[in-house]
Amino acid sequence: MNAPSTPPASWDGQKRNQQARIERGAALAKGREVAGADIVRLLEAVIEPGDRVCIEGNNQKQADFLARSLVRTDPALVRDLHLVQSVLALPEHVDLIEQGQVRRIDFSFSGPQAGRLANLVEQGRIEIGAIHTYLELFGRYFIDLTPKVALIAAQAADREGNLYTGPNTEDTPAIVEATAFRNGIVIAQVNEVVDRLPRVDIPADWVDFFVKAPTPHYIEPLFTRDPAQITEIQILMAMIAIKGLYAEYGITRLNHGIGFDTAAIELLLPTYAAELGLKGKICTNWALNPHPTLIPAIEAGFVHSVHCFGSEVGMERYIAARPDVFFVGRDGSLRSNRAFSQAAGHYACDLFIGSTLQIDLEGNSSTATKGRIAGFGGAPNMGSDARGRRHPSPAWLRAGREASPNAAMPRGRKLVAQIVESSREHMQPAFVERLDAWELAETAGMELPPVMIYAEDVTHVITEEGSAHLLRCTTPEEREQAIRGVAGYTQVGLGRDRRMVENLRDRGIVRYPQDLGIDKRLATRDLLAARNIKDLVHASGGLYNPPVHFRNW
Amino acid sequence: MSVKKTSFFEASARTRIARLVDPGSFSEFCPPQLRHTSPHLARLHAPVAFDDGVAVGCARLAGHPVLIAAQEGRFNGGAVGEVHGAKLAGLLDKAVSERPAAVLLLVDSGGVRLHEANAGLIAISELMRAVLRTQAAGIPVFALIGGSCGAFGGMGIVARLCAEVVMSEQGRMGLSGPEVIETVMGVEEFDSRDRALVWRVTGGKVRRALGEATRLVEDDVAAFRAVTADLLAEYGARPLKPSSLDTLFDAHARLTARTRRFSAARDGREIFAASGFSDIDGVPLMAVDAFNRHLMETA
Numbered sequence: 084m085n086a087p088s089t090p091p092a093s094w095d096g097q098k099r100n101q102q103a104r105i106e107r108g109a110a111l112a113k114g115r116e117v118a119g120a121d122i123v124r125l126l127e128a129v130i131e132p133g134d135r136v137c138i139e140g141n142n143q144k145q146a147d148f149l150a151r152s153l154v155r156t157d158p159a160l161v162r163d164l165h166l167v168q169s170v171l172a173l174p175e176h177v178d179l180i181e182q183g184q185v186r187r188i189d190f191s192f193s194g195p196q197a198g199r200l201a202n203l204v205e206q207g208r209i210e211i212g213a214i215h216t217y218l219e220l221f222g223r224y225f226i227d228l229t230p231k232v233a234l235i236a237a238q239a240a241d242r243e244g245n246l247y248t249g250p251n252t253e254d255t256p257a258i259v260e261a262t263a264f265r266n267g268i269v270i271a272q273v274n275e276v277v278d279r280l281p282r283v284d285i286p287a288d289w290v291d292f293f294v295k296a297p298t299p300h301y302i303e304p305l306f307t308r309d310p311a312q313i314t315e316i317q318i319l320m321a322m323i324a325i326k327g328l329y330a331e332y333g334i335t336r337l338n339h340g341i342g343f344d345t346a347a348i349e350l351l352l353p354t355y356a357a358e359l360g361l362k363g364k365i366c367t368n369w370a371l372n373p374h375p376t377l378i379p380a381i382e383a384g385f386v387h388s389v390h391c392f393g394s395e396v397g398m399e400r401y402i403a404a405r406p407d408v409f410f411v412g413r414d415g416s417l418r419s420n421r422a423f424s425q426a427a428g429h430y431a432c433d434l435f436i437g438s439t440l441q442i443d444l445e446g447n448s449s450t451a452t453k454g455r456i457a458g459f460g461g462a463p464n465m466g467s468d469a470r471g472r473r474h475p476s477p478a479w480l481r482a483g484r485e486a487s488p489n490a491a492m493p494r495g496r497k498l499v500a501q502i503v504e505s506s507r508e509h510m511q512p513a514f515v516e517r518l519d520a521w522e523l524a525e526t527a528g529m530e531l532p533p534v535m536i537y538a539e540d541v542t543h544v545i546t547e548e549g550s551a552h553l554l555r556c557t558t559p560e561e562r563e564q565a566i567r568g569v570a571g572y573t574q575v576g577l578g579r580d581r582r583m584v585e586n587l588r589d590r591g592i593v594r595y596p597q598d599l600g601i602d603k604r605l606a607t608r609d610l611l612a613a614r615n616i617k618d619l620v621h622a623s624g625g626l627y628n629p630p631v632h633f634r635n636w
Numbered sequence: 637m638s639v640k641k642t643s644f645f646e647a648s649a650r651t652r653i654a655r656l657v658d659p660g661s662f663s664e665f666c667p668p669q670l671r672h673t674s675p676h677l678a679r680l681h682a683p684v685a686f687d688d689g690v691a692v693g694c695a696r697l698a699g700h701p702v703l704i705a706a707q708e709g710r711f712n713g714g715a716v717g718e719v720h721g722a723k724l725a726g727l728l729d730k731a732v733s734e735r736p737a738a739v740l741l742l743v744d745s746g747g748v749r750l751h752e753a754n755a756g757l758i759a760i761s762e763l764m765r766a767v768l769r770t771q772a773a774g775i776p777v778f779a780l781i782g783g784s785c786g787a788f789g790g791m792g793i794v795a796r797l798c799a800e801v802v803m804s805e806q807g808r809m810g811l812s813g814p815e816v817i818e819t820v821m822g823v824e825e826f827d828s829r830d831r832a833l834v835w836r837v838t839g840g841k842v843r844r845a846l847g848e849a850t851r852l853v854e855d856d857v858a859a860f861r862a863v864t865a866d867l868l869a870e871y872g873a874r875p876l877k878p879s880s881l882d883t884l885f886d887a888h889a890r891l892t893a894r895t896r897r898f899s900a901a902r903d904g905r906e907i908f909a910a911s912g913f914s915d916i917d918g919v920p921l922m923a924v925d926a927f928n929r930h931l932m933e934t935a
Contacts, residue, residue: 608646620921635831635839636920 097266104129104268105291115244115287116276117294122152125292127160129268130232133186135165137230137258140172141421142194142305142460143393144251148272148296149234150175158184165189167228169217169254169421170458171196180209189228190458191215197455204456204527214533217461218425221254224261233262233269236300237293239280240273244287247280250394250402250417251302255285257422263289274299281414304396304630306372308346311615316547319596319606320502321347324436325356327550327599328500328543329365332478338370338428338465340437344502346376348436353383353612370428370465373398373409373417375629379612379622381408390427391419392461401626421461428465433478435465436500436545439535440507441515444563444575446538446553448501451520456527459535466536468497482542485554496554499536500543505571512573513546514566538562546571549595556592568593641856644782645806649691649706652742655857656780656864657695657704664693665730666723674717676752685711688719692727694736698865700872703731706742709785714745716790717752721759728766732773737868739770739777741798746813747789760790767797776800776876778867780860781807781849786838788813796848799876800867802860803840803849805924810838832920836904841919841927845911847894854924 093099107128111121126149130136138153139146153161154175164185171177171193179185180203189212193200203209215223224230235258238249248255263269271285271293325348328334339345352366366380367387373395380386389409394402394417403415412418428435439448450457472479475495482496503513520532544551544566551565561583568584570576587593596603613619616633642655653662666672666687673684689711695704705727707714716724724741731739748756767777776799781787786808787795795801795809803809812820814828814837827833836842843849851867853859877883901907908919912934919927 609642614643614646617921621923625921631832635835 101266101268104131108268108292112292114242115290115292116240116242117292119148119294119297122149122294123155125270125294126153127156129270129292130156130161130164132161133163133165134231135167135228137168137224137233137262138166138176139168139233139235139254139258140176141169141253141393142172142192143302143395144236144253145173145301145303146234146236146272147173147175147301148294148298149236149270153234154178154182156184158182165212167220167224167230169220170194171200177203183208186210187212189213189215189220189223191217191220192458192460193456194458197457201454201456201523201527211456211527211529214456214458214529216425216459216463217254217421218429218464221257221261221422221425224257229265229267230258230262231267233258233267235259235269235271237271237273237285239275239277240271240290240293241277241280241287244271244290244293245280245283246271246273246285246287246290246293247282248284250399250419252284252419253393253421256420259285259289268292270294272296272300281416282412284418302396304633306341306374306395307397307629307633308343308374308376309616309633310346310350310376310611310613310618313343313347313350313608313611315606315608316504317344317347318351318608318610319547319601319603320344320504320545321351322355322601322606322610323545323550323596323599324348324500324502325351325361325365326359326601327594328434328436328498328545329356330359330361332433332481332498334365334434334478334498335367336369336432336476337366337434337436338432339374340435340462340465341372342438344438345436346374347611349374349376349380350611350613352380352385354610356385357383370424370432372419373402375616375619375627376613378619378627381405382622383612390424391417392421392424393419396630397628400628401623404624404626425461425464428461429467430469430472432465432497433476433482434498434500435462436502437462437466438503439501440513441518441520442501442503442513442544442566443515443518443538444566445559446501446541446544446562446566447518447534448536448541449518449520449532449534451518451523451533451535453519453522453526456523456533459533462535466499467540468499472497482554486542496542497540498542499540500545501536501541502545505546505548505569505573505576512570512575514570514573514575516575544569548576549593549598552592552594555590561587561592565592641854641858643855644804644857644860645784645855647857648710649708649742649744652857653691653693653695653704653706656740656742656861657697657702658699661696662693662704663695664691665727666692672719672723674719674752676717676755680751682751688717688723689714690720690723692723694734697740697861697868700737700865700868702738702740702868703727703734703736704740704742707744707783707785707791709744709783712749712751714743714783714785714791715747715749716745716756716759716763717749718755718759720749721756721763725759725762725766728763728770728777731770731775735773735775738871739775740780740864741777741794742780742783743787743791743795744781744783744785745787745789745791746785747791757790760794763790763794764797767794771797771799771876772878774876774878776871778802778864780864781809782840782853782855782860783807786810786813799871800851801843801849802851802853802863802867803843804853804855804860805840806855807840807843808835808838809843809848814838835920839904842904842907844927845907845931846898847890852924852928859924
């Protein structure tokens with residue numbers, strides 16, 4: 084060896100630092116258990132300035148008590164933090180920034196706090212490392228963004244500190260795996276401490292401290308869509324999706340984005356899709372949260388399996404009673420896992436379909452709007468071609484052939500569909516010449532406009548006017564006209580070249596309901612397998628227990 | 637799972653009529669092309685409807701001749717204005733001369749149309765008199781209630797004057813509507829956004845348990861049709877008796893019994909308890925058949 088080598092003074096500095104933190108914390112704990120009244124002091128004792136901290140939470144489960152407690156720590160002791168976490172969803176997450184305790188954030192999604200966050204960025208009060216997809220952020224937990232302290236949420240702990248997450252396991256395994264095995268500190272808030280857990284989701288020796296929260300951790304019923312609010316336009320779009328996309332490709336493995344558009348598809352499976360003879364031929368295997376609107380399709384025997392990112396409030400008993408469909412533990416309750424389900428959605432599904440707010444003339448789509456830094460969540464991973472995929476399936480192969488009919492090297496292709504009404508509420512057009520994402524990138528100093536799904540990944544755009552089969556377009560001009568051809572009564576839609584759109588129709592690239600043999604007059608709510616939440620309860624045999632504000636009983 | 641039923645709750649007034657009566661038998665009076673619109677709304681520069689929010693006409697149901705009206709809840713909440721009320725009152729007058737098997741009122745209304753002030757109030761009172769006059773002539777009037785606006789205000793009174801009140805669980809009936817009570821008495825008295833409270837105080841099941849609704853049916857136009865056909869057959873066999881002192885005594889006896897049975901009840905839950913239901917929380921989820929069977933058994 085020619086280079087002068089300076090080996091580090093020791094190889095276990097981080098390990099010893101971890102030990103020191105645990106000892107400081109242990110002084111405030113009984114075994115691993117910390118009293119609620121001591122949690123603020125415990126956080127002050129184990130967190131050091133400059134630490135990377137992960138406050139667990141997603142759009143469902145939130146470590147809300149630990150977040151509230153962190154806000155109450157002394158800013159002189161707990162400061163310069165680098166938050167590395169899936170979401171900035173709670174007001175407390177942003178309070179920490181406003182109190183000057185956080186220097187930098189890396190995250191995926193900020194949803195409800197998007198406006199406040201954009202303000203803080205503009206005022207220069209916070210550095211954003213990057214906005215990730217869930218899988219990217221989880222990936223970086225194991226490379227260069229490993230949390231030093233993870234504040235997680237579980238349903239229950241036993242006296243030793245083994246954790247039961249309940250159906251909302253979500254991100255916990257990914258966070259704990261990275262933190263616990265890389266000299267970090269794992270602190271869990273639990274709803275209850277019991278003598279014996281139904282099952283162990285996280286073993287005690289990966290957990291340093293746990294505290295019983297005064298109130299159960301908050302879970303947002305994010306995936307519940309009341310069928311009563313589904314419109315006939317959405318039903319028409321669902322018919323176009325089922326007949327023009329699902330049936331045509333024989334899509335069995337898929338993921339649905341959240342929203343009323345996809346809820347309408349789920350509710351049309353036992354009626355419209357069944358009438359088309361598609362039972363067993365489409366929609367058999369899912370990466371999906373347990374959507375209540377999927378209940379009628381499950382009961383009709385459409386669905387063979389569902390792996391879940393998280394759970395959904397009120398679905399617990401139904402899931403437990405359908406272990407052939409869902410992934411459940413020996414105890415009978417759901418085991419969700421966001422990291423695995425995201426990987427499954429990316430690599431093992433042939434179709435992603437979801438809604439968006441804006442689509443440009445190339446087909447880039449974005450949910451970013453001016454003055455709000457909302458982030459990505461998981462949609463970019465679901466809604467992108469998996470270039471590392473190698474296993475074939477008929478739908479994937481067919482899409483690959485359509486994308487490059489004359490390619491020397493045959494390839495498969497994931498189907499990525501965007502389903503939108505041409506105009507949103509307040510007559511805001513969904514089709515635009517320039518995405519708001521560009522303006523947001525400028526004002527927030529981002530290096531890239533925050534695009535949810537890139538044009539090159541989008542294979543289909545479905546609106547109330549029809550479906551644009553972008554895979555079959557051969558030139559950028561065709562692509563633009565195909566998008567204009569389904570953009571309805573918007574400036575983009577009105578700007579279409581009618582002759583070219585007719586030509587695209589002849590070639591089956593732009594297809595209107597009549598081209599697909601769909602009678603628009605049949606697009607009525609009579610097609611829904613459930614018209615309201617109560618119908619879903621009846622369809623579940625009384626097992627689904629919807630949250631109070633979704634009930635009229 | 638029942639597929640492709642027509643939800644009465646969601647259907648428009650004309651769809652309700654079309655699917656309720658014998659196919660193709662409906663013939664509309666004062667049809668849309670005559671454009672009998674409200675002069676009051678026009679003066680206020682408010683939108684008008686070509687039928688002023690109600691369709692009236694004659695039809696057959698299971699072969700029986702009926703006169704029929706359906707309020708359109710999607711126009712001003714089915715509220716009764718001068719033209720709207722005149723169409724309904726005229727229909728009832730026509731019944732006295734034409735003597736159909738019954739008059740069917742598909743009620744979907746929050747009551748008087750406030751824009752029309754006195755004209756709307758007068759219309760309601762004329763309508764009440766017309767119902768009584770028609771029934772005094774031996775023609776029964778049936779109220780069918782299952783729309784999103786329910787039957788409130790003046791139309792709540794009109795409905796209760798009818799010989800039969802057929803409701804679905806989604807239907808609601810009352811005098812002051814939930815929002816009105818909240819506005820006047822405060823949210824502590826009645827929280828109109830608490831949908832569970834609204835339905836267990838005004839909904840079809842509690843009205844049936846109280847005996848104010850005489851039939852409870854599924855939210856399906858076919859179910860409304862079936863029970864209306866049964867009622868037409870019943871009244872065909874036993875025609876409506878004109879009011880007399882005896883019928884008045886009967887009505888008083890029924891009211892006294894009801895008061896005795898439910899006087900302690902402050903809420904729908906207590907009414908269900910007093911009606912002999914054991915699983916009170918389960919009542920809203922009970923199938924209509926099971927609910928009706930239980931009421932029959934405990935009656």
